[in-house]
Amino acid sequence: MAHVxxxxxxxxxxxxxxxxxxxxxxxxxxxxxxxxxxxxxxxIESHGVQRLVRYHKGIESGMIKVHAKPEIxxxxxxxxxxxxxxxxxxxxxxxxxxxxxxKAKETGIGIVTVRESNHYGIAGYYAKMxxxxxxxxxxxxxxxxxVVPTFGxxxxxxxxxxxxxxxxxxxxxxxxxxxxxxxxxxxEMYNKAEEPVPRMWGTDENGxxxxxxxxxxxxxxxxxxxxxxxxxGVDEVYGSHKGYGNAMVVEILTGILSNGLTSNHNLINNHxxxxxxxxxxxxxxxxxxxxxxxHLSTFLDEIRESPKRDGKTKxxxxxxxxxxxxxxxxxxxIDVDIKTLEEMKDCADYVGVDYYKYFGYLGVKIFYNPDxxxxx
Amino acid sequence: MAHVxxxxxxxxxxxxxxxxxxxxxxxxxxxxxxxxxxxxxxxIESHGVQRLVRYHKGIESGMIKVHAKPEIxxxxxxxxxxxxxxxxxxxxxxxxxxxxxxKAKETGIGIVTVRESNHYGIAGYYAKMxxxxxxxxxxxxxxxxxVVPTFGxxxxxxxxxxxxxxxxxxxxxxxxxxxxxxxxxxxEMYNKAEEPVPRMWGTDENGxxxxxxxxxxxxxxxxxxxxxxxxxGVDEVYGSHKGYGNAMVVEILTGILSNGLTSNHNLINNHxxxxxxxxxxxxxxxxxxxxxxxHLSTFLDEIRESPKRDGKTKxxxxxxxxxxxxxxxxxxxIDVDIKTLEEMKDCADYVGVDYYKYFGYLGVKIFYNPDxxxxx
Numbered sequence: 133m134a135h136v137x138x139x140x141x142x143x144x145x146x147x148x149x150x151x152x153x154x155x156x157x158x159x160x161x162x163x164x165x166x167x168x169x170x171x172x173x174x175x176i177e178s179h180g181v182q183r184l185v186r187y188h189k190g191i192e193s194g195m196i197k198v199h200a201k202p203e204i205x206x207x208x209x210x211x212x213x214x215x216x217x218x219x220x221x222x223x224x225x226x227x228x229x230x231x232x233x234x235k236a237k238e239t240g241i242g243i244v245t246v247r248e249s250n251h252y253g254i255a256g257y258y259a260k261m262x263x264x265x266x267x268x269x270x271x272x273x274x275x276x277x278x279v280v281p282t283f284g285x286x287x288x289x290x291x292x293x294x295x296x297x298x299x300x301x302x303x304x305x306x307x308x309x310x311x312x313x314x315x316x317x318x319x320e321m322y323n324k325a326e327e328p329v330p331r332m333w334g335t336d337e338n339g340x341x342x343x344x345x346x347x348x349x350x351x352x353x354x355x356x357x358x359x360x361x362x363x364x365g366v367d368e369v370y371g372s373h374k375g376y377g378n379a380m381v382v383e384i385l386t387g388i389l390s391n392g393l394t395s396n397h398n399l400i401n402n403h404x405x406x407x408x409x410x411x412x413x414x415x416x417x418x419x420x421x422x423x424x425x426x427h428l429s430t431f432l433d434e435i436r437e438s439p440k441r442d443g444k445t446k447x448x449x450x451x452x453x454x455x456x457x458x459x460x461x462x463x464x465x466i467d468v469d470i471k472t473l474e475e476m477k478d479c480a481d482y483v484g485v486d487y488y489k490y491f492g493y494l495g496v497k498i499f500y501n502p503d504x505x506x507x508x
Numbered sequence: 509m510a511h512v513x514x515x516x517x518x519x520x521x522x523x524x525x526x527x528x529x530x531x532x533x534x535x536x537x538x539x540x541x542x543x544x545x546x547x548x549x550x551x552i553e554s555h556g557v558q559r560l561v562r563y564h565k566g567i568e569s570g571m572i573k574v575h576a577k578p579e580i581x582x583x584x585x586x587x588x589x590x591x592x593x594x595x596x597x598x599x600x601x602x603x604x605x606x607x608x609x610x611k612a613k614e615t616g617i618g619i620v621t622v623r624e625s626n627h628y629g630i631a632g633y634y635a636k637m638x639x640x641x642x643x644x645x646x647x648x649x650x651x652x653x654x655v656v657p658t659f660g661x662x663x664x665x666x667x668x669x670x671x672x673x674x675x676x677x678x679x680x681x682x683x684x685x686x687x688x689x690x691x692x693x694x695x696e697m698y699n700k701a702e703e704p705v706p707r708m709w710g711t712d713e714n715g716x717x718x719x720x721x722x723x724x725x726x727x728x729x730x731x732x733x734x735x736x737x738x739x740x741g742v743d744e745v746y747g748s749h750k751g752y753g754n755a756m757v758v759e760i761l762t763g764i765l766s767n768g769l770t771s772n773h774n775l776i777n778n779h780x781x782x783x784x785x786x787x788x789x790x791x792x793x794x795x796x797x798x799x800x801x802x803h804l805s806t807f808l809d810e811i812r813e814s815p816k817r818d819g820k821t822k823x824x825x826x827x828x829x830x831x832x833x834x835x836x837x838x839x840x841x842i843d844v845d846i847k848t849l850e851e852m853k854d855c856a857d858y859v860g861v862d863y864y865k866y867f868g869y870l871g872v873k874i875f876y877n878p879d880x881x882x883x884x
Contacts, residue, residue, distance in 0.1 A: 209616075340817070417587040
């Protein structure tokens with residue numbers, strides 16, 4: 133699919149206006165936009181502005197309640213449980229991580245679990261919020277059940293990502309990964325390219341390994357059976373039970389501890405019910421935070437400097453690809469495909485935002501020229 | 509290799525006497541024995557009495573200091589840092605998890621990090637300690653560097669297991685897994701059987717996938733390069749970077765936060781330097797603990813009852829295999845191979861324990877009869 137580059141500032145201004153028109157306040161719109169944009173800036177396009185259509189449809193259908201405010205339903209000096217009242221996931225996430233950070237600054241540790249939320253973007257955004265304040269940040273979320281437990285054939289688990297971030301030099305440790313072998317987005321990419329997916333990635337309606345991305349995606353949609361494999365694939369020989377176990381830990385930290393819905397009950401009958409987990413830890417409870425940061429920085433250096441496999445020139449530490457992507461996106465703009473531009477235009481029309489003001493005729497089918505490399 | 513069955517009580521009594529003869533107190537010997545035996549009872553033989561030889565050699569060489577006592581070097585109401593002073597890992601672990609449990613009962617959460625310890629057995633033992641008291645338990649440890657980061661060819665990471673346990677009916681959720689694709693024990697099994705290991709499990713001295721278990725093991729020993737792969741294998745396509753990321757999180761929680769050694773500096777010049785992590789969380793900070801337990805039990809039931817893949821009759825939840833193994837081992841005894849029996853005899857001779865009193869001539873080479881199925 134054709135892609136265009138759009139300047140970060142233009143996209144930010146557009147998203148901000150769209151969310152304000154949806155009924156969010158100035159501050160709320162800016163938070164939602166910031167979460168979406170960080171994905172695109174970090175090169176995780178699947179969770180950035182590509183998702184605008186889902187938020188648009190979620191708000192339109194009433195699944196996402198624009199005016200809901202997160203409510204603290206239980207609280208201790210080290211913890212809280214939040215009821216999101218089916219509001220916008222990014223706002224609930226931002227509120228909850230701020231609460232975890234506040235508690236970590238007071239007691240050393242803050243853990244917040246959330247029920248009745250919606251899709252909150254990348255887990256890493258919230259881990260980064262803590263890291264930006266010198267703390268260790270963690271976040272996890274459940275989601276629609278599209279992952280099949282080892283030996284099963286029905287999707288019972290979400291892709292259940294867990295993020296972990298911590299200050300280091302020259303850039304923080306930032307690890308954000310689904311506990312599944314890949315996310316649905318990868319299947320969509322292979323499907324568009326009409327290429328078979330690697331054998332361990334997913335299973336068909338009978339639970340057999342299936343390399344046909346389209347079939348897996350259709351089965352997920354129609355709930356015909358099968359789905360995406362946990363990290364480790366289909367069988368125990370490669371550790372499928374370990375990825376499945378990691379997903380279970382995320383299900384516990386999110387749906388179980390918040391007394392909310394586990395992934396197998398998420399997103400049924402236009403009810404999101406997504407649950408999240410947030411933790412912040414002040415490293416100073418373990419020692420001098422500068423010393424701890426230096427210790428981690430040294431270890432990350434040792435790994436990057438360690439001998440490379442034949443044919444490889446670089447060992448990445450987690451967070452490095454995001455730094456490289458940020459430099460690129462700030463200079464060259466973010467990557468947006470034509471389908472997303474069309475969805476942005478639809479969304480703008482729906483809420484009454486002047487799309488042309490931001491992007492001219494870019495993405496408007498009849499005028500679109502793939503050789504036009506103008507940056508908007 | 510020939511195996512025999514030994515009654516749990518006999519093995520317990522033997523180990524207890526051995527550790528007392530090494531100079532541990534009655535109570536200390538009983539803790540060490542309990543950690544070892546839980547591995548065997550849970551069917552994780554690689555971490556049970558098979559390891560006796562390593563503790564024997566560790567104590568003999570002075571790497572493990574028998575009379576060292578764990579010291580709290582930093583403490584807050586929710587956390588502590590322990591210096592193990594190179595003592596026996598099981599004792600340091602037991603002490604540290606008890607401290608985490610005490611803090612969790614007082615404040616809701618207790619996190620304890622440990623430096624300067626030694627091999628502590630299975631991580632799951634400590635998670636179970638918290639679970640046995642109605643809490644959520646977590647534990648992780650680093651270890652000798654035998655795992656290669658994605659795109660590297662030098663082992664920089666430990667197998668870095670993380671365990672998580674939580675009360676549920678009819679049995680607790682109990683998940684204990686290395687963040688590597690498999691542990692060294694699996695390579696040893698394939699090597700003994702002279703069978704090639706699956707392609708993603710390990711790499712040779714140049715970082716290429718290597719199915720020759722013996723070669724990988726020799727390279728690990730001589731530090732010639734290569735080693736075991738992270739969960740997800742050798743390449744990003746199957747999520748190698750995710751297993752590597754999980755290992756990094758364990759390295760941070762253990763070696764970094766305790767201001768101790770990361771795995772790449774462990775076990776050098778007869779200095780263990782192993783670091784651990786322990787956490788206990790009281791579920792009552794999130795709601796009624798009985799309700800939370802029921803919620804988890806229901807979810808585990810839903811997964812076990814969900815449709816099975818063609819050819820499979822059962823979906824396990826984590827902890828179920830350990831329950832089945834326990835029933836078997838308590839009835840039929842634990843599984844011990846002849847090599848381990850010989851090592852037990854050596855150890856008994858070294859400390860002056862009468863091996864024959866416990867096991868008769870079992871495992872004593874010249875008299876050993878593989879058709880003798882007597883239980884000792």
